[in-house]
Amino acid sequence: MKYRKLMILFILSIFLVGNLELYTGIAKAEEATLVTKKMKDYLKFPDTHEMMEGDYMIYVLPDGDGQSRVFKFETKNKITPDNQLRLYINRVEIDPTTYKVDYGTNTITLSEAPGLGAEIYFTYLIFPNFEWKTSLSNVEHIGIFLGKWDGSTRVFHLATNYVLNSSKNVVLNIGSFTEVPASSFTFNQETGIITISKKYDGLVPGSKIYFYFPVTSIVGTQTSSGETGNAVTPDGETGDNQASTDQTGGANASAGKTGGPQESVDKTEGTQGSAGDAGDTEASDDKTGNTGASTGNQGDNQTSSGETTENTPSTETGSSDNEVVEFNVPTGEKYPGRITIKSNFTFTVSIKAAAFQPTYTSYLIIKNAKGNVVKRIRINTSTSTTYSMNQLGLPSGGYYFYLKTINQYGGLAASIPQFVPINNESSLIQVLIEGQRQAYVQPPVKVKGSVLVPFRALFEALGAKVKWDGATKTITATKGGTTLKLTIGSKIAYVNGKAIKLSAAPQLINGVTMVPIRFIGEAFGGIVEWSSAYSSVIIFQSEPVIPTTAESEKAEEDTGTESSGTSPIFEKISQGINGSADIVFVMDVTGSMGETIDYIKDTVKSFVDSVPSGSNFAIVAYRDMNYVDISNKNLEFFEFTNNKNALKANLNKLTAAGGGDEAESGLDAIHMAVTKLSGSKNAKRIIFITDAPVHDKGTAQGKADYSIQQIIDELKKNNVTLDAIAPTSGTAQKQIVQLVDTTKGKLYDINDASVLKINK
Missing domain, CATH: 2.60.40 (Immunoglobulin-like)
Structure with a gap:
C-alpha cells in the first residue's frame, strides 16, 4: 500500500475512532489531532515529499517494488553528512552500513532491495535557515x-x-x-x-x-545581485536565481532564579532568597520560609494563612477539529506549581490542575551543582505532598530543585530552579560558592555573628589575586577594578582606599589566617546569604544558568562505585531465580518513564549481585513504532553482558523522551527479547517495565504487529518467564497480567519503583 494511501486510511480511522472515544477528553483529542494535522500538512502539498518533525525533516521516498536498490531524492534544502541522514523502512531504522548516500547526485543505494510496498523515508537534521x-x-x-x-x-x-x-x-x-x-x-x-x-x-x-x-x-x-525577481510559488517553479543566505545561530539562554530559607550572615532573622532573585518568599504560620517556585502569576494565589486558591489557565485553545490542542502548561515564572522549602528539613510540593491531564507526567527534578540530575521524583498532581530532605539521601552540597511537566509528544514546562543547600553535619559550617561546596584545611568558624574562613582559599575561589605582607600582617586582594586590604586584628578594612568597619577582625586560628566571608564576597560584587537551617554560607557572583530542557537532564555520571540502592521489587524477582539465567530488561523509555529509569539505574547493580553467577543481562528499550520519532529510536537492543558496570553503562544511555499515544509498542519489544533469548542455554527471563498499555494487534489493528495471544504463545514456546513492573489497575494491568500469569511470573506495582522507596 502506498504511503499516502496509508496515511489517508489512518486519518479516516482517527476520525471514526475519535467519535467513539470522546469520553477520554482533552488528552485523546490532542493525540488524534496532532497526528491528523501532521499527515494533513503533508497531504496538502502533494508536490512535496518533505515535512517537519521535531528538529528533523522527513523525506518520503517511493515505496519499494522488490527490485530497486537505488533511490533519488530532491530536498528543498542542501544537505550534507553533517545533517545526519537516517533511513527507515517500515518505521524501523536501517543499519547505516547497509546503504550509501551520495550527496552530490542525491541518491541512496541499499545493499538489498526493499520488499514490494515497503514504506521508505529518511530524516535529516534541520540547520539554521532551512x-x-x-x-x-x-x-x-x-x-x-x-x-x-x-x-x-x-x-x-x-x-x-x-x-x-x-x-x-x-x-x-x-x-x-x-x-x-x-x-x-x-x-x-x-x-x-x-x-x-x-x-x-x-x-x-x-x-x-x-x-x-x-x-x-x-x-x-532575491536574485544573485539582491534585486527582486519574478513572483514564484514556494515550489520554485520559475527559474530566477536565488541569493545565498547567511546562517544565524545561537547558544543557550540563561535561566534559573534561586530560592530557599535563608538568613543573613550577621544575625539577620527571617527568610530570604538565595543568590540572585529568589522569587516569592512568604512567611508561613509556623514562621518558616515558604519559597515559591516562581514569581508573578503562578496559577495560584497564596493567602496569608498559607492556603491557596486556584487561578488555573485554560487547558484548551479553542482549536477546530483540524488543529492541534497544544500542550500549554505555562513555563518559567508562570508554571502552576510551587516548592515550599521549610526550616524543619522538609519541603512541600504542589502542582495545580493546569498540569493535571491523563497524558501529562510531573516530576520534581534535582540537579547537583554540576548540572547533572541526581533525583527525579514523580509528583502526584492531585494533592500537595511533603517530603523529608533526609529521605532524599543527598550528600552535603548545593542543589537546584525545580518542577517539570511533560507530555508524550515532547511538550514540556518547568518552574524556575531554586538553589537549596544540604548540610548533613549541621554542627559544621559549609561554604557554597557558585553552588560548589568548598573544602578548607581549617573549617569555617562563627565569631560574633560573622563567619570566618581561610583567606587564600576564599580569594582564589572568587577569582582574586592575593598578596600577603608578613611584616605588616596585611592581606591585599585584587579582582578587576577592586582592591581590598585587611590587617590581622584590625576591624578596619579598605575597599579601593575607602575605610570600612568590619563586624569581626581577621585573625589567626590554628595558624591559619581567617577573614570575614560576607565582607569579602560582597566587596567583590557577589550576593552572600546565610542558611541557618543548613549552616551554610552561599555566594553567587552571577545569576546561575540552570537549563530545564530534556537535553540538559542527563543523569549524574557513574563513578564505577557500588550502588547503595536495593530494590524490594528486584529482591523478590531474584528470589525466584534459582540458577543461571539470561535476563532481558524490556523497558518503556517514553517521556513519562524518567523516575522509573532512574530507579532501575540506582538498583540494578544490587540486583545483578543477587542472582546466581553465570547469568547474563540485556536491554530492549522501546517507544511507539506508530509515530515517527526523529530524535529517539523507537526500538533498540543492548547486547547481553555479565558485567554489571557494562549493564549500568547501557542503562545510562537510556533517556526518557518521546512517545506517541497512550499505548506503546511493548509487544513488539517483548517479541524482540524472545527472539534474542531463543538460543539461550540458561533459564530465560524477561523483566517488562512500563507505565502504559501496549498496542495489541487483536484490539487495535494496524498499530501493532503482534497480539497479546501471539506473544503469550511465543513466551510459552520458548519457556520464557515474564515478570512485570507495571500499573496494577486499568487497561495496562488487564493486558500485562495475561503475559505474567501464563508464564508463571509476577506483576509488581510500578508506583513502588520510586527512588524515594529505595532502602525503605
Missing part, C-alpha cells in the same frame, strides 16, 4: 529555522530567498509547540527583522526559534 512548507490554521506557510537563543539577543534576521510584501499572519514558535503571542514580537517584512519583546519570558536555555510566513505574502525571489 525552509519547508506547512499548514497553520489551514493557511499555507513557509517555515524557517532561525537558530537557538544565545541568552541575550532579541533581534533576528530572516534570511530567506523570498521577497515578502506583508507582515500579517506570521507565526513565531519557541520549539515545536509553544507559539509566541503576536503582541510579544514584531516583524518588518522589508528589512526581514524579527524582534522579540524583552517582556516575553517564554525563552528557555537552548530555545529553538522557528518563524513562519504565509505563502500569500510572497511576491518574488
Whole structure:
C-alpha cells in the first residue's frame, strides 16, 4: 500500500475512532489531532515529499517494488553528512552500513532491495535557515529555522530567498509547540527583522526559534545581485536565481532564579532568597520560609494563612477539529506549581490542575551543582505532598530543585530552579560558592555573628589575586577594578582606599589566617546569604544558568562505585531465580518513564549481585513504532553482558523522551527479547517495565504487529518467564497480567519503583 494511501486510511480511522472515544477528553483529542494535522500538512502539498518533525525533516521516498536498490531524492534544502541522514523502512531504522548516500547526485543505494510496498523515508537534521512548507490554521506557510537563543539577543534576521510584501499572519514558535503571542514580537517584512519583546519570558536555555510566513505574502525571489525577481510559488517553479543566505545561530539562554530559607550572615532573622532573585518568599504560620517556585502569576494565589486558591489557565485553545490542542502548561515564572522549602528539613510540593491531564507526567527534578540530575521524583498532581530532605539521601552540597511537566509528544514546562543547600553535619559550617561546596584545611568558624574562613582559599575561589605582607600582617586582594586590604586584628578594612568597619577582625586560628566571608564576597560584587537551617554560607557572583530542557537532564555520571540502592521489587524477582539465567530488561523509555529509569539505574547493580553467577543481562528499550520519532529510536537492543558496570553503562544511555499515544509498542519489544533469548542455554527471563498499555494487534489493528495471544504463545514456546513492573489497575494491568500469569511470573506495582522507596 502506498504511503499516502496509508496515511489517508489512518486519518479516516482517527476520525471514526475519535467519535467513539470522546469520553477520554482533552488528552485523546490532542493525540488524534496532532497526528491528523501532521499527515494533513503533508497531504496538502502533494508536490512535496518533505515535512517537519521535531528538529528533523522527513523525506518520503517511493515505496519499494522488490527490485530497486537505488533511490533519488530532491530536498528543498542542501544537505550534507553533517545533517545526519537516517533511513527507515517500515518505521524501523536501517543499519547505516547497509546503504550509501551520495550527496552530490542525491541518491541512496541499499545493499538489498526493499520488499514490494515497503514504506521508505529518511530524516535529516534541520540547520539554521532551512525552509519547508506547512499548514497553520489551514493557511499555507513557509517555515524557517532561525537558530537557538544565545541568552541575550532579541533581534533576528530572516534570511530567506523570498521577497515578502506583508507582515500579517506570521507565526513565531519557541520549539515545536509553544507559539509566541503576536503582541510579544514584531516583524518588518522589508528589512526581514524579527524582534522579540524583552517582556516575553517564554525563552528557555537552548530555545529553538522557528518563524513562519504565509505563502500569500510572497511576491518574488532575491536574485544573485539582491534585486527582486519574478513572483514564484514556494515550489520554485520559475527559474530566477536565488541569493545565498547567511546562517544565524545561537547558544543557550540563561535561566534559573534561586530560592530557599535563608538568613543573613550577621544575625539577620527571617527568610530570604538565595543568590540572585529568589522569587516569592512568604512567611508561613509556623514562621518558616515558604519559597515559591516562581514569581508573578503562578496559577495560584497564596493567602496569608498559607492556603491557596486556584487561578488555573485554560487547558484548551479553542482549536477546530483540524488543529492541534497544544500542550500549554505555562513555563518559567508562570508554571502552576510551587516548592515550599521549610526550616524543619522538609519541603512541600504542589502542582495545580493546569498540569493535571491523563497524558501529562510531573516530576520534581534535582540537579547537583554540576548540572547533572541526581533525583527525579514523580509528583502526584492531585494533592500537595511533603517530603523529608533526609529521605532524599543527598550528600552535603548545593542543589537546584525545580518542577517539570511533560507530555508524550515532547511538550514540556518547568518552574524556575531554586538553589537549596544540604548540610548533613549541621554542627559544621559549609561554604557554597557558585553552588560548589568548598573544602578548607581549617573549617569555617562563627565569631560574633560573622563567619570566618581561610583567606587564600576564599580569594582564589572568587577569582582574586592575593598578596600577603608578613611584616605588616596585611592581606591585599585584587579582582578587576577592586582592591581590598585587611590587617590581622584590625576591624578596619579598605575597599579601593575607602575605610570600612568590619563586624569581626581577621585573625589567626590554628595558624591559619581567617577573614570575614560576607565582607569579602560582597566587596567583590557577589550576593552572600546565610542558611541557618543548613549552616551554610552561599555566594553567587552571577545569576546561575540552570537549563530545564530534556537535553540538559542527563543523569549524574557513574563513578564505577557500588550502588547503595536495593530494590524490594528486584529482591523478590531474584528470589525466584534459582540458577543461571539470561535476563532481558524490556523497558518503556517514553517521556513519562524518567523516575522509573532512574530507579532501575540506582538498583540494578544490587540486583545483578543477587542472582546466581553465570547469568547474563540485556536491554530492549522501546517507544511507539506508530509515530515517527526523529530524535529517539523507537526500538533498540543492548547486547547481553555479565558485567554489571557494562549493564549500568547501557542503562545510562537510556533517556526518557518521546512517545506517541497512550499505548506503546511493548509487544513488539517483548517479541524482540524472545527472539534474542531463543538460543539461550540458561533459564530465560524477561523483566517488562512500563507505565502504559501496549498496542495489541487483536484490539487495535494496524498499530501493532503482534497480539497479546501471539506473544503469550511465543513466551510459552520458548519457556520464557515474564515478570512485570507495571500499573496494577486499568487497561495496562488487564493486558500485562495475561503475559505474567501464563508464564508463571509476577506483576509488581510500578508506583513502588520510586527512588524515594529505595532502602525503605
